[in-house]
Amino acid sequence: xxxxxxxxxxxxxxxxxxxxxxxxxxxxxxxxxxxxxxxxxxxxxxxxxxxxxxxxxxxxxxxxxxxxxxxxxxxxxxxxxxxxxxxxxxxxxxxxxxxxxxxxxxxxxxxxxxxxxxxxxxxxxxxxxxxxxxxxxxxxxxxxxxxxxxxxxxxxxxxxxxxxxxxxxxxxxxxxxxxxxxxxxxxxxxxxxxxxxxxxxxxxxxxxxxxxxxxxxxxxxxxxxxxxxxxxxxxxxxxxxxxxxxxxxxxxxxxxxxxxxxxxxxxxxxxxxxxxxxxxxxxxxxxxxxxxxxxxxxxxxxxx
Numbered sequence: 093x094x095x096x097x098x099x100x101x102x103x104x105x106x107x108x109x110x111x112x113x114x115x116x117x118x119x120x121x122x123x124x125x126x127x128x129x130x131x132x133x134x135x136x137x138x139x140x141x142x143x144x145x146x147x148x149x150x151x152x153x154x155x156x157x158x159x160x161x162x163x164x165x166x167x168x169x170x171x172x173x174x175x176x177x178x179x180x181x182x183x184x185x186x187x188x189x190x191x192x193x194x195x196x197x198x199x200x201x202x203x204x205x206x207x208x209x210x211x212x213x214x215x216x217x218x219x220x221x222x223x224x225x226x227x228x229x230x231x232x233x234x235x236x237x238x239x240x241x242x243x244x245x246x247x248x249x250x251x252x253x254x255x256x257x258x259x260x261x262x263x264x265x266x267x268x269x270x271x272x273x274x275x276x277x278x279x280x281x282x283x284x285x286x287x288x289x290x291x292x293x294x295x296x297x298x299x300x301x302x303x304x305x306x307x308x309x310x311x312x313x314x315x316x317x318x319x320x321x322x323x324x325x326x327x328x329x330x331x332x333x334x335x336x337x338x339x340x341x342x343x344x345x346x347x348x349x350x351x352x353x354x355x356x357x358x359x360x361x362x363x364x365x366x367x368x369x370x371x372x373x374x375x376x377x378x379x380x381x382x383x384x385x386x387x388x389x390x391x392x393x394x395x396x
Contacts, residue, residue, distance in 0.1 A: 093218065095211045096140050096147075101203045103136025108196030115189035137199075144207065152345060159341020163334045177323025219275035222267050226275070229260030292353075296360065303367055314372055 110130030117123035142158065149157040179187040236245075236253035243250060268274040281287045311322040344352045 093212065093216050095209060096144055097203065097207045097209045099136055100140045100144065100207060101200060103133045103140070104196055104200045104203060105133070106130075107133030107137060108193055108200065109133075111189045111192035111196060115186040115193075147210070155341040155344035155349070156338065157341070159338040159344075162337030162341070165333075167330075167334060175323070177319040177321070181319045217273050219268075219271060219273060222264060222271065222275040225260055225264040225267060229257050229264055232257040232260060292357070296357070299360075299364055303364070310370065315374075 107130055110126055110133055113126040114123055114130060117126055142161070145157050145161050146154060175191065176188045179191065232253045236250050236257065239253070240247065240250040245251075265278065268276055268278050281290075307326065308322055311317045311325055312319065317325065340352050340356065
């Protein structure tokens with residue numbers, strides 16, 4: 093409705109301000125609130141980065157472009173845990189947020205200078221009702237999952253929140269199906285390739301999220317590694333992504349996305365099976381090997 097560049101630049105601004113406020117947070121509650129602000133900015137950037145790349149390159153070069161973009165993202169993912177471990181060990185947790193400020197300012201300058209301001213031609217209206225229903229339903233689900241961990245999922249509050257989530261989801265679907273310009277066009281799911289692709293991505297990221305969230309606790313609390321060592325260990329997966337993403341993208345342009353995506357999922361399965369064997373007696377080299385096998389190229393799914 094208003095163009096990608098404006099929202100992309102605004103996302104950088106919000107993320108940078110949110111990062112600075114996170115570093116200044118006096119309590120954990122302020123930190124959580126400022127993290128919400130930071131996440132809003134990050135979502136605006138992440139949602140449009142791939143869209144801008146896709147718009148800038150023809151279909152014959154899209155896999156390569158997305159692969160190179162994946163490598164650049166991987167550089168940041170490699171730097172994050174490693175630098176974060178060094179900062180936490182030698183300075184304080186505040187520093188891991190302050191370090192985002194100069195990066196964000198540089199990103200804002202880059203966007204304003206280099207990203208083209210392409211204005212959309214079609215006129216659209218924002219679906220406020222659909223957005224509200226989706227927000228309420230997802231909020232109820234997240235609150236239910238959070239409260240249920242402490243009070244049990246049989247607690248009346250948790251059951252009421254889950255019921256509100258289900259009711260909100262049904263209302264959201266009915267609303268979207270009856271609107272001319274819905275926030276989410278559910279008719280897109282009639283495309284089998286689109287539906288299968290999204291289902292595969294959800295399953296993949298569901299598994300990735302579990303291992304990604306638990307791996308730092310395993311390395312620090314179970315294996316006893318320092319934050320610095322943990323940061324270096326967590327860099328294994330992004331390094332593999334940095335290597336594999338452009339190669340996979342180029343291969344998909346030449347051989348098609350189906351074969352490369354299937355191969356990536358097969359390697360991902362081997363990685364998950366390897367991670368499932370980790371224990372207190374696992375050697376450092378075995379942890380690195382298991383983690384390096386646990387890479388998948390999400391950009392191929394987007395390209396497909």
